[in-house]
Amino acid sequence: xxxxxxxGVLPIRHRTxxxxxxxxxxxxxAGRRLxxxxxxxxxRSIQPDAYLxxxxxxxxxxxxxxxxxxxxCSEETAKALEILYGKEYAGRTFKLGETIDICGVPVKTYxxxxxxGSTAFHWQNDVGTRILVTGDVKDAKDLPECDCxxxxxxxxxxxxxxxxxxxxxxxxxxxxxxxxxxxFGAYAFGKAQRAVRLLRDSGYSGEIGMDPVSxxxxxGLMEDAGPLAGLxxxxxxxxxxxxxxxxxxxxxKFILTGRRDYKIPTIxxxxxxxxxxxxxxxxxxxPEAVIVYHPGGHRPFKLAAxxxxxxxxxxxxxxxxxxxEI
Numbered sequence: 201x202x203x204x205x206x207x208g209v210l211p212i213r214h215r216t217x218x219x220x221x222x223x224x225x226x227x228x229x230a231g232r233r234l235x236x237x238x239x240x241x242x243x244r245s246i247q248p249d250a251y252l253x254x255x256x257x258x259x260x261x262x263x264x265x266x267x268x269x270x271x272x273c274s275e276e277t278a279k280a281l282e283i284l285y286g287k288e289y290a291g292r293t294f295k296l297g298e299t300i301d302i303c304g305v306p307v308k309t310y311x312x313x314x315x316x317g318s319t320a321f322h323w324q325n326d327v328g329t330r331i332l333v334t335g336d337v338k339d340a341k342d343l344p345e346c347d348c349x350x351x352x353x354x355x356x357x358x359x360x361x362x363x364x365x366x367x368x369x370x371x372x373x374x375x376x377x378x379x380x381x382x383x384f385g386a387y388a389f390g391k392a393q394r395a396v397r398l399l400r401d402s403g404y405s406g407e408i409g410m411d412p413v414s415x416x417x418x419x420g421l422m423e424d425a426g427p428l429a430g431l432x433x434x435x436x437x438x439x440x441x442x443x444x445x446x447x448x449x450x451x452x453k454f455i456l457t458g459r460r461d462y463k464i465p466t467i468x469x470x471x472x473x474x475x476x477x478x479x480x481x482x483x484x485x486x487p488e489a490v491i492v493y494h495p496g497g498h499r500p501f502k503l504a505a506x507x508x509x510x511x512x513x514x515x516x517x518x519x520x521x522x523x524x525e526i
Contacts, residue, residue, distance in 0.1 A: 203489045203513040208327040209348045211491055211515075213523045214243065222261050224350065224493045224517055226333075228325040230305045236321075238333050238350060238493065242268045246524065249303045251291070254335025255318035256280035256389060259495060266290065272302055274309070276317025276421055280389055283416050313339035314471055315390035316421045322346065332485060336494070338471050340481035349487035352494045353516075354472045355458065356503030363475040363499075365458050368468040369398070375454065375467070376402040376437070383450035385442035385457075385464065388414040390471050395439045395456055396425050398469070407435040414439060475503070482507060490514040 204211065210227040212235075213220050223240040225248055227233065237248035241264040251265040253273035265271045266281045271291025273281075278289040294300045296319060299308045305323050312318040314336040321333045322344055332346035336354060355363040375382060376399060386392045392414040399408060407427040410418060418425050431440055431448075438448065442455050445464055455462045458470030473481065482490060490507055492500040492514065500516035507514035 204348065204491075207329040207348050207489060208325045209329060209331060209489070210522060211350075211520050213517070213520055214240075214246065215523045220523070224491065224520065226331065226350070228329075228331070229327075230303075230323070230325050232304075234303055234305065236302070236333075237265070239265075239335065241265065252321050252333060253277055253281075253291075254312065254320070254333065255315045256284060257315065257336070258284075260335065263287075272300070274317040274319050277315075277319065279420055280315070280317065280417060283420050284389060284413070308344075310342050310344065312337045312343075313341075316393055332487070334481075336471070337473055337478075337481060340473070340477070340484060343481065343485055345484075345486045347488050348491070349482065349485050349489070350491045350493055351478070351481070352472075353478065353492045353500040353503040354495055355470075355474045356478055356492065356499040356506075358475050358479075358502065358506050360475075360499075360502075362458070362460055365468050365470065365474045367470065372398055372456075372467050372469060373402045375452065376404050379452050380436045381451040382436065383438040383440065383445055383448045383453045384467075385445040385453070385455035385462075386414070386439050387471075388441055389417050391456055391469075392439050393418050393422055393425075394469070394471065396422065396428075399437060400424075400426055404437060406437065407433060409433040409435045409438040409440075411440040411444060414441070475506075478503060479506065479510075482512070488513065491517065491520070493517045 225237045235248040237251045239260040241261045251271045253262045262281045263285045266289045274296045275293045278293045307323040310320040312320045330346040331348045334351040336352045357363045386395045407429045455466045456469040504514040504516040
């Protein structure tokens with residue numbers, strides 16, 4: 201891990217008697233030795249200097265980190281966490297795009313376009329290394345160059361056809377234009393709000409029926425969502441979680457997803473970039489070292505291996521050997 205050492209960044213994993221805690225922490229010097237935990241659970245023993253929460257999806261563990269006064273996330277992410285988990289957010293918030301002071305370090309925030317309020321964090325250490333933590337990314341257009349990149353690999357396997365896709369907005373708009381009784385399956389946070397935006401952008405101005413969680417998140421996070429109602433309304437357009445779609449009586453049903461394992465027809469709309477987008481993002485950010493920290497499974501290894509073949513220094517999270525027992 202000499203490149204990371206030269207860059208003044210030490211990625212560590214915390215291990216308990218139950219195994220490794222989620223995701224990664226970065227140790228670096230910026231006036232003093234600091235540790236920023238990235239999308240991980242609240243610790244009862246060794247505390248980092250800050251918990252950076254990129255967004256509110258459950259596999260990024262904001263439900264736990266939100267209870268710490270050391271948590272840091274966008275205003276929208278904090279609101280989403282409170283709606284999803286019914287607990288008060290205890291940490292600090294910022295307006296997306298602001299530069300905030302975290303333990304004396306100026307940290308610039310950038311939109312990742314994954315969910316409303318999803319954030320990439322960018323800062324420098326004492327030796328001038330620019331560190332960028334992206335979380336999950338849908339569009340990398342706003343992300344800056346960096347020296348050390350910590351990013352995702354949800355669709356990071358170049359050899360998997362499922363990791364190569366483009367959003368099929370055309371089919372979505374055709375369905376909206378030609379159908380009067382449609383139900384779309386979309387995850388309550390992120391995809392449901394995007395589905396509402398796509399409906400409005402497609403010209404649909406009528407009422408949209410939603411399940412209670414999707415409805416609460418959409419009304420809480422979107423100022424221009426238009427008329428919304430509960431799932432039991434008589435409106436012709438409905439959005440609910442994929443698990444609830446089979447039970448609806450809509451004339452047409454679709455799941456909005458990049459996955460291909462549903463029996464119900466799907467429209468390829470993902471909250472992530474495909475592998476080509478991920479590789480392009482790495483090229484745009486031009487790092488000297490890449491850490492792929494999410495999700496579990498083989499895809500981080502596949503993306504890291506692909507980047508290595510391109511001549512980059514890259515490591516999947518599970519290849520990081522530095523760990524601390526807690």
